[in-house]
Amino acid sequence: MTIYFPEVKETVIYEGPKSKNPLAFRWYDKDKMVLGKTMEEHLRFAVAYWHTFKSEGGDPFGNATMSQAWKTYGDPMDNAFATCDAAFEFFTKLSVPFYCFHDRDLAPEGDTFSQSCSNLEKLVAHAGKLQKQTGVKLLWGTANLFSHPRYAHGAGTNPDFHVFAYGAAQVKQAIAATQELGGQNYVFWGGREGYETLLNTRLKQEQDQMAAFFHMCVEYAQEIGFTGQFLIEPKPKEPTKHQYDFDTAAVLNFLRAYDLLDHFKLNIEANHATLAGHSFEHELATAASAGRLGSVDVNRGDSLLGWDTDQFPTDLYSTTFAMLEILAAGGIGSGGLNFDAKVRRSSHETVDLFHGHIGGMDTFARGLAIAAAIIEDGVLAGFREKRYSSWNEPAAAAVLAKGSSLAACEEFVLANGEPTMKSGRQEYLENVINTFI
Structure with a gap:
């Protein structure tokens, strides 16, 4: 059996705040009880398949920098199987309970739609075996409806029905794959569901199309008995100038307008919140106030850069404020904290993937502990009670x-x-x- 992460011999464990071991947790003690639940139960950490195993370190100004032994095979399917093996080695060594994927992360696109479906079916079977062997579970699955050129004008909002139908067929397969792997949620990220200019756009029709798309997904889930939670992930701008899922408030308004609110919750991402001009905790609180907080993508942006940098979370204030809102909402149910984050282009060694995740897990563990202490003290709750x-x-x-x-x-x-x-x-x-x- 090929070992892809030889730098970590055993599972990363908790060694306490005084540990000098860079491959150990200082604050994340998964069995520690906090407000009646373990840290692991509160935080429900997940690894993002796409950034961790598919990102190669390229950017608009430079080529790939990362050496990934699981991508050295000539055949795309051989690479896909090797990537899956590497992923589960990483999950188990990091000791995370969940992972997340797009369909095209797990299996490569084929020359035809049928071949793409066959590729996905084979990789789902392989991932299923590895889940049973390791105990790692699927937090959520989703479909990539933004990378392929056919989706240049969106999927559910595309002016060409043929593209709309292709996207719907792809999502049908992705929901079935998520169900096959016991996924606890299914996420819809708009990607290119928006527009660049009104000169060529029927805004109302595109939103009607998107609503019809979602209603078909709800009906299909009921048809096959998929009981996982549907999630929508808000994001402003990038890649489309005017995204229909700009922020939490816009998504909630859309769901109410089209009688979909009972079927969807929201997957809030920290970096998307700041790109929309909001704080992370604002988006969490807005979703929670409507009873629609479902899951969270944890990362951070760079205040000096105006795009989605997807960096690992290291800010204690941010994680504390986030955990205050999550705890106030009663937790995240079947959702989790997914590291939709990637190491920097210059951090090109595989061990850097562990450093990024360990740091993020410790930062959220500390945020949880601090938030719990604030709640137990009652100072904020008491002040608010008096104020109102x-x-x-x-x-x-x-x-x-x-x-x-x-x-x-x-x-x-x-x-x-x-x-x-x-x-x-x-x-x-x-x-x-x-x-x-």
Whole structure:
């Protein structure tokens, strides 16, 4: 059996904060109990198949830099089987419970649609065997409807029905593959579901098409008995200037408008949030407020760069704020924290993949522990309760119960005069957070 990661002899383990071993966890102790669950149960880490095993380190200005022994075979299918073997070696050595993939990550595109389906079927069977051997599970599957030239104008929103139908057929196969592997979710990322200019676009029709596409997916899942959660991943801009899934609010509005809200939750990505001009925690809170937080892609962007850099998370403030929202939402259910992140182009050795994931897992483990300590202390909850306490008064409660009127509000003002300004104490609360970090 070929060993693809010889630098890690055994499974990466927890050694504690004082460890100097770069291939050990300092903070992620998967069996440690936090707020009634283990860290592993809270965080549900997953490895992204595409960045970790398919990315070669190229960028728009330079060629591939990474040496990957699983891609040295001449035949694309031989490479695919070797990549799958390498992936499961990595999963087990890193000790993660889940992974995620696009259909074209797992199996190469064939010369015909039928050959592509056959390729996927063979790799699904192989991945299924490795899942049984290792205990690693599929968090979610999805279809790549953005890389091939046929999808230059989108898939579900394409002006050509033939392309729309091709995308629908590809998703049908990807959902079936996800079900075959016991996937707990299925993700839809818009990719190129948007437009560049209104000069050649029927905006309303494209959104109608996308809604019809989603309804067909819901019907197919019910037909085959797929019980996993459907997820939509918001993303602004890049690659399309005007994406229909720009941010969480846009996606929620779309789902409500087309009677799809009960069938979908959201997969929130940190870097996509910042590209949309929001904070990571804002997008999490917006999804959670609608009861639609389903899963999370954990990475970070670079504030000096305006594109999706997909770097591993290292910011304790970001992970703490994220875990505060996730814990407040009651967790992520069947979702998880998927490392949709890639090492930098200059980090070209396979050991760098371990460094990136270990650092990200430790950072989120610390964020979880800090968030739990803040919640147990009650300082934030107490401050918010006091700040909104006036809404417990009868006149205010009547407004929330939709039993009030503008006239009633006017009567309240006439009786009570000018309101007293109250501080939001932002600086104080930021200082409080610092005491926990």
